[in-house]
Amino acid sequence: MILALAGGVGGAKLANGLARILSPAELVVAVNTGDDFEHLGLHVSPDLDTVIYTLAGVANPVTGWGRADESWNFMAALGELGGPTWFRLGDRDLAAHVERTRRLAAGETLSQIAAHFCVRLGIRHPVVPMSDQRVSTMVRSNQGWLAFQDYFVRLQCEPQVLEIRFEGIETARPSPGLERTLQRDARLRAVVICPSNPFVSIDPILALRGVGDRLPILKTPIIAVSPIVGGQALKGPARKMLQELGYDPSALGVARHYQNFLDGFVIDRRDAALAPAIEALGVRALVADTIMTGEAEQIALARHVIDFATQLRALR
Amino acid sequence: MILALAGGVGGAKLANGLARILSPAELVVAVNTGDDFEHLGLHVSPDLDTVIYTLAGVANPVTGWGRADESWNFMAALGELGGPTWFRLGDRDLAAHVERTRRLAAGETLSQIAAHFCVRLGIRHPVVPMSDQRVSTMVRSNQGWLAFQDYFVRLQCEPQVLEIRFEGIETARPSPGLERTLQRDARLRAVVICPSNPFVSIDPILALRGVGDRLPILKTPIIAVSPIVGGQALKGPARKMLQELGYDPSALGVARHYQNFLDGFVIDRRDAALAPAIEALGVRALVADTIMTGEAEQIALARHVIDFATQLRALR
Numbered sequence: 001m002i003l004a005l006a007g008g009v010g011g012a013k014l015a016n017g018l019a020r021i022l023s024p025a026e027l028v029v030a031v032n033t034g035d036d037f038e039h040l041g042l043h044v045s046p047d048l049d050t051v052i053y054t055l056a057g058v059a060n061p062v063t064g065w066g067r068a069d070e071s072w073n074f075m076a077a078l079g080e081l082g083g084p085t086w087f088r089l090g091d092r093d094l095a096a097h098v099e100r101t102r103r104l105a106a107g108e109t110l111s112q113i114a115a116h117f118c119v120r121l122g123i124r125h126p127v128v129p130m131s132d133q134r135v136s137t138m139v140r141s142n143q144g145w146l147a148f149q150d151y152f153v154r155l156q157c158e159p160q161v162l163e164i165r166f167e168g169i170e171t172a173r174p175s176p177g178l179e180r181t182l183q184r185d186a187r188l189r190a191v192v193i194c195p196s197n198p199f200v201s202i203d204p205i206l207a208l209r210g211v212g213d214r215l216p217i218l219k220t221p222i223i224a225v226s227p228i229v230g231g232q233a234l235k236g237p238a239r240k241m242l243q244e245l246g247y248d249p250s251a252l253g254v255a256r257h258y259q260n261f262l263d264g265f266v267i268d269r270r271d272a273a274l275a276p277a278i279e280a281l282g283v284r285a286l287v288a289d290t291i292m293t294g295e296a297e298q299i300a301l302a303r304h305v306i307d308f309a310t311q312l313r314a315l316r
Numbered sequence: 317m318i319l320a321l322a323g324g325v326g327g328a329k330l331a332n333g334l335a336r337i338l339s340p341a342e343l344v345v346a347v348n349t350g351d352d353f354e355h356l357g358l359h360v361s362p363d364l365d366t367v368i369y370t371l372a373g374v375a376n377p378v379t380g381w382g383r384a385d386e387s388w389n390f391m392a393a394l395g396e397l398g399g400p401t402w403f404r405l406g407d408r409d410l411a412a413h414v415e416r417t418r419r420l421a422a423g424e425t426l427s428q429i430a431a432h433f434c435v436r437l438g439i440r441h442p443v444v445p446m447s448d449q450r451v452s453t454m455v456r457s458n459q460g461w462l463a464f465q466d467y468f469v470r471l472q473c474e475p476q477v478l479e480i481r482f483e484g485i486e487t488a489r490p491s492p493g494l495e496r497t498l499q500r501d502a503r504l505r506a507v508v509i510c511p512s513n514p515f516v517s518i519d520p521i522l523a524l525r526g527v528g529d530r531l532p533i534l535k536t537p538i539i540a541v542s543p544i545v546g547g548q549a550l551k552g553p554a555r556k557m558l559q560e561l562g563y564d565p566s567a568l569g570v571a572r573h574y575q576n577f578l579d580g581f582v583i584d585r586r587d588a589a590l591a592p593a594i595e596a597l598g599v600r601a602l603v604a605d606t607i608m609t610g611e612a613e614q615i616a617l618a619r620h621v622i623d624f625a626t627q628l629r630a631l632r
Contacts, residue, residue: 041357041418071389077411082436083418091407095393102357102399120398 001025002306003181004192005130007032007201008047009064009235010227010292011194012054014305015127017298018192019055021306024124026189029055030178032196033110033129034137034166034204035148039087040078042097043104046149047201048114048129049096056121060090064235067092086154111175128177130205136167137200148200157237161244164199169207179210185218190309193224195290197238198257199245215261221312223264223305225290226251230270234291252277259283264312266290266305284312317341318622319497320508321446323348323517324363325380325551326543326608327510328370330621331443333614334508335371337622340440342505345371346494348512349426349445350453350482350520351464355403356394358413359420362465363517364430364445365412372437380551382409402470427491444493446521452483453516464516473553477560480515485523495526501534506625509540511606513554514573515561531577537628539580539621541606542567546586550607568593575599580628582606582621600628 002022006015006029015029032047046065053059053067060066070090079085089097096117103113109132118127137148141159151159174182181188196202206212215222228251233239239249247253251267252274258265259281267274268290275285288304289297318338322331322345331345348363362381369375369383376382386406395401405413412433419429425448434443453464457475467475490498497504512518522528531538544567549555555565563569567583568590574581575597583590584606591601604620605613 040414041421042414067393071387071407073387073407074390074410074414077383077408078415080436081411081415081433083411083415091387091389091410092393094410095390095397095399098356098358098390099394099397099399105357117397120396 001181001184001187002027002190002192002309003178003188004029004194005202005205006030006047006051006194007196008050011047011196011201012051012059013292013298014192014194014225014301015051016054016295017292017300017302018305019125020295020299021302022125024126027125028177028181029125029127030130030175030181030205031127032201032204033131034135034200035152036134037136037147037149039149040084040089041101043101044087044089044097045100045110045129048110048127049093051127052114052117052121052123055118055123055125055127058121066090087149109175111177126177128175130175130178130211131172131208132175133172134168135172135204135208137204138165138167139163140165152200152237157240161237161241164203166204166207169204172208174208174211182211182214182218185220188218188220189306189313190220191215191218191222192305192309193222193258195225195227195234197227197233197236197241198254199238199241212261219316221263221309221316222261223266223308223312224254224258224262225266225301225305226254226268226271228254228271229268229290250274255281255283264308266301266308284308284315317497317500317503318343318506318508318625319494319504320345320510321348321512321518321521322346322363322367322510323512324366327363327512327517328367328375329608329614330508330510330541330617331367332370332611333608333616333618334621335441336611336615337618338441340442343441344493344497345441345443346446346491346497346521347443348517348520349447350451350516351468352450353452353463353465355413355465356400356405357417359417360403360405360413361416361426361445364426364443365409367443368430368433368437368439371434371439371441371443374437382406403465425491427493442493444491446491446494446527447488447524448491449488450484451488451520451524453520454481454483455479455516456481468516468553473556477553477557480519482520482523485520488524490524490527498527498530498534501536504534504536505622505629506536507531507534507538508621508625509538509574511541511543511550513543513549513552513557514570515554515557528577535632537579537625537632538577539582539624539628540570540574540578541582541617541621542570542584542587544570544587545584545606566590571597571599580624582617582624600631
């Protein structure tokens, strides 16, 4: 079994590649919920939705979030009525937020709702939230403390990041699906950290008690795929954050961030020259094509990751 | 000044006719909120929205509810996710429910929200809810007690109605706009009861303390327009309810229902033969074209009602 830890777009793509070659019994995708937030009275789970939409084949390939074949009439009418329009919610996408909120109010957990959405959208692989308790990523910036979506969407990652905190992390527990998977260490072929933002997509998952602190003692190899290619983030503020938080703004900076528990690191061909420096950290480096433009590339990268896990197990 | 009491479609049409010929200082439209309900965690105000959309010129002329140029992608996606789809909410229409719910949660009253929506949609005449407190129309039927929208939409008015109750009516107060208008008796030219369902659109307004009990002592004429034409309701279950509740299923039955306070009753040409029986109740009858197929007919009927009010005042 493979446990994939995922954030939004990049995580969703690799998770989809893994799902195309592993059976539903061989893969669990645990998704960041640190950027969940209440908007318009609705519980919005951006990363969970991106992963679910991607695995269901209904993700919007242009925006990287929301649904394909989307319409925006709700948003237009909300603007007419003077409602807040800075966070864009498409008409189809909105259904997930309304239905999730309705089910949460009725006492269901995020895990139960994600499982239900998967069934409805024909996804057979388990997609679980990192936690059923609320964890909120907060960004301390040169403009003070900001809720994540304020920083990310409203201010478009403009403020300088000084510190990141996960509100509620002390009392949050890993979701049952994530907890159960980690406990089956003997059956795990690998933990795969998808190419998502280390600070705001992966760290919230790792910050949960019983997740990050358990990784160094797991018997299974832990492999990350770099979200930084050629010194650039493919999407989002990962590069800018690396720099602002004092890391090298490169795949090497990401490897350093994960080095305490990382066994293998997949970097792009463009970054092949960084391999020796990564290996010097005690982390095996694998060079591959990591830009997943289509499903073929997602599957190819997933195969590299699985083969890499097999090699790393053999080395132990 | 004219105070119009309105429910949904028929009420909205006459209110629109009145608004086209009266200045914003000469008209207050007070709207039934007894069929407001919580759906999908949202506060839905069907009659308020129908009146506001109609006055704003964005009402759906085909369905009689919701907005013109509507799309249904939210509903389709909600169905995919297994959410409840028996109550149809269009993508544009949904914005009103989400924004209303958001503002209610922030502490605004229904009156404030209606006033805000009117400003945003370019409506200059005051449209006020009957009350800012929750009143819920309940229908006792041969299938037991039903919430109004369960009866009206889900069960499509199929059950036999035995009794109607307005939950919360004892503690609800008329909204500030309705209260203020009623207190200006000396300035009122008429109270106009629009052609809406007497039992579930108008009675909830009249059942408010200080509204129905004040009508018989007002100096201004009280005029109703029959929602029944030729023994048929133009829309909705008014005819069926008249019958089930023991009234004559005709304009005469409606006149009898209102007879305690009614000064004048406008009936359709098709019902001219009922005029003597109506006048025998001590209610003046006016025969007119009451079917408002377009704005011209709305304005024409509004003129008849205003002229009728002038005559009735002269008779006092």
